[in-house]
């Protein structure tokens with residue numbers, strides 16, 4: 001795994017640069033995942049607002065801090081992590097089965113026989129696309145999230161958008177958006193590395209591909225959550 | 240001077256030995272056929288020659304160059320002279336037939352797009368599947384996939400061509416046609432062939448010399464006539480497909 005990470009990172013600076021594959025992958029990550037991600041994070045935002053309002057009312061008989069608090073939670077955690085977990089099952093599973101079936105049908109060997117480095121050809125464009133795609137999807141997801149939080153606050157809690165934004169400004173900093181982007185990029189980068197690692201080691205048969213796919217989703221989800229902890233912990237020193 | 244040379248080659252996977260102390264010299268222009276029971280290491284032997292599997296012990300030379308000592312650039316120049324048809328075809332399933340053949344040309348030559356397409360079409364024609372030009376590998380039959388695999392292996396005008404089970408899963412008539420195609424292309428280019436097959440009739444049709452991989456060894460059984468009358472009881476049993484004998488079929 002460490003070898004794969006090292007090879008991918010050196011591959012970033014080793015020609016040939018496969019622009020076409022990169023854009024194909026970026027399209028795959030963005031186009032195919034964005035709708036699902038936006039859909040899911042909107043619901044997550046709604047739940048956050050309703051739940052936190054319910055609890056705040058119960059404890060301090062007042063939910064005026066809910067918009068700001070929810071926005072903070074969305075930006076710092078929800079937007080990035082929910083998108084990343086969805087990406088890991090959507091994109092990670094796709095990559096693992098793709099690379100895995102290339103491995104067992106000897107397509108990887110066929111690449112090597114053409115003098116093509118499989119890491120350079122398969123992993124590097126996917127890695128770049130996921131880093132960039134993860135970052136962009138996180139931003140879009142965050143905006144969608146905030147927007148739906150705003151809508152639901154108005155509908156159920158009676159806060160107008162301007163009240164929501166004022167409350168949000170009290171809590172949220174521009175840094176939060178930057179940190180969310182960094183998280184999105186890191187989570188995005190983890191997914192193709194894990195997927196290709198299991199894909200390259202795929203065993204014969206449909207069962208092997210299934211196992212590579214399952215392992216990818218499990219390991220990348222765990223990795224994302226652990227990295228999330230490490231990043232949140234690190235960022236907490238930077239506020 | 241032999242174009243492929245294996246000296247004392249041993250291959251282990253995890254803890255079991257697949258090939259032990261293999262010696263082999265293949266002169267340029269020969270058609271060498273590897274036979275042997277399933278799972279004994281034929282594909283592994285081929286991949287050793289192609290530089291895809293690095294043996295734990297021994298030396299592998301192709302055109303007097305030892306694979307593991309080559310720099311990236313030298314390796315590329317040797318690879319350009321080698322074509323390979325994989326047992327599972329290894330066609331790129333995201334590319335159409337014509338793109339599958341163009342791909343090696345695009346990756347390793349400086350030809351223009353127009354020349355590449357012309358050449359790819361020529362090879363599709365040569366293997367008899369010009370009508371499959373814009374279909375994907377999933378959309379064509381097993382026999383056509385083999386032909387496409389052969390066309391891709393030939394695309395770079397290689398001097399050495401490895402065929403791993405070119406007739407697997409094909410009916411006898413199609414198999415025969417494929418072997419005839421392979422031999423015709425060999426005659427035209429004067430290339431060296433190393434092929435694996437389990438069909439003795441096809442082996443006899445194709446081979447100048449036959450070797451059998453069994454019990455981690457490579458038994459060189461000679462030309463088709465010599466092979467038919469070979470004294471080794473394992474060869475005797477295998478050639479005739481007998482149930483009684485030293486070889487036990489592994490399920």
Ligand SMILES: Nc1ncnc2c1ncn2[C@@H]1O[C@H](COP(=O)(O)OP(=O)(O)OP(=O)(O)O)[C@@H](O)[C@H]1O
Pocket residue numbers: 252253257275276277278279280281282283284326
């Ligand atoms: N990459 C690998 N890792 C571990 N074991 C392997 C690997 N490749 C092959 N083997 C093992 O090596 C042995 C020989 O395999 P190989 O594919 O060379 O057989 P074969 O003679 O080509 O069989 P077949 O006629 O069925 O194609 C088998 O026991 C196989 O399980």
Ligand SMILES: [Mg+2]
Pocket residue numbers: 281282283326403
């Ligand atoms: Mg085999």
